[in-house]
Amino acid sequence: MIVVKYLLIAVISYLLGSLNFSIILSRTVAKKDIRESGSGNAGATNMLRTYGKHFAVLTMLGDILKVALAILIAFLILNAPLEYFLKIAADKETAATMINYKEFAGFFCVLGHIFPLYFKFKGGKGVAACTGMVILVDWRIALILFVIFVLTIVISKMISLGSIIIAVLYPVLIALFYQNLFLILIAVLFAAIVIVAHRANIKRILNGTENKLSDKKKAS
Numbered sequence: 001m002i003v004v005k006y007l008l009i010a011v012i013s014y015l016l017g018s019l020n021f022s023i024i025l026s027r028t029v030a031k032k033d034i035r036e037s038g039s040g041n042a043g044a045t046n047m048l049r050t051y052g053k054h055f056a057v058l059t060m061l062g063d064i065l066k067v068a069l070a071i072l073i074a075f076l077i078l079n080a081p082l083e084y085f086l087k088i089a090a091d092k093e094t095a096a097t098m099i100n101y102k103e104f105a106g107f108f109c110v111l112g113h114i115f116p117l118y119f120k121f122k123g124g125k126g127v128a129a130c131t132g133m134v135i136l137v138d139w140r141i142a143l144i145l146f147v148i149f150v151l152t153i154v155i156s157k158m159i160s161l162g163s164i165i166i167a168v169l170y171p172v173l174i175a176l177f178y179q180n181l182f183l184i185l186i187a188v189l190f191a192a193i194v195i196v197a198h199r200a201n202i203k204r205i206l207n208g209t210e211n212k213l214s215d216k217k218k219a220s
Helices: 002-017 021-029 044-051 053-077 092-114 127-137 139-156 159-178 181-197 199-207
Strands: none
Touching: 002 053, 002 092, 021 044, 021 053, 044 053, 053 092, 053 127, 092 127, 092 159, 092 181, 127 139, 127 159, 127 181, 139 159, 159 181, 159 199, 181 199
16 A cells, blocks of 8 residues: 555656646747757756746746645655644654655656656756755755855856755755765765756866856856
8 A cells, every 4th residue: 555655656746747837937928948948958047048037936936836745745645744744853763754755755756847748758957846855855954055056156157056066965964964874865866866967067067168147148
């Protein structure tokens, strides 16, 4: 029975993740697929460069909220205490269990975001979706990563660099806060997904050709 529940969560989370809001918004507002503009990436950064900050914020909120919904549904299916949907359990064992639930649903939601069923399996890079999961996993970790993300962007003017750095730091912070090998391994998996999705950006950063926030007309 528990296997069936996890399979159900995986399917629902993936289908929710496949709701890529940058594609939905661009098709609704501009009657054009965001993947045909700018960098061709279906994410908030390309929305920022192509349609402006308001649509970028809406995209990010949509991608964060779909992960929150996936995790809420997972909690309901697994009969997990809803008080831990936002709250961090004081008991480390309970906290680890709740994080496992959140990361399981989050993983398939991010997978759907990157490979959306509804949009020919070509989606975004999963940063906003991962952000939504991290906020619900542990708001303290999310806050630390947010500060680092903002500082990185202020210094480098590169959103991609900020995304890569916080992806690398996520498993490090999980290790510092929880000292749980399984949670660390799952966090490493999430970091790997984001880094692989940014492989083209990494090459451009190393070559010194990565676009910056001021380059609104260029691909990110």
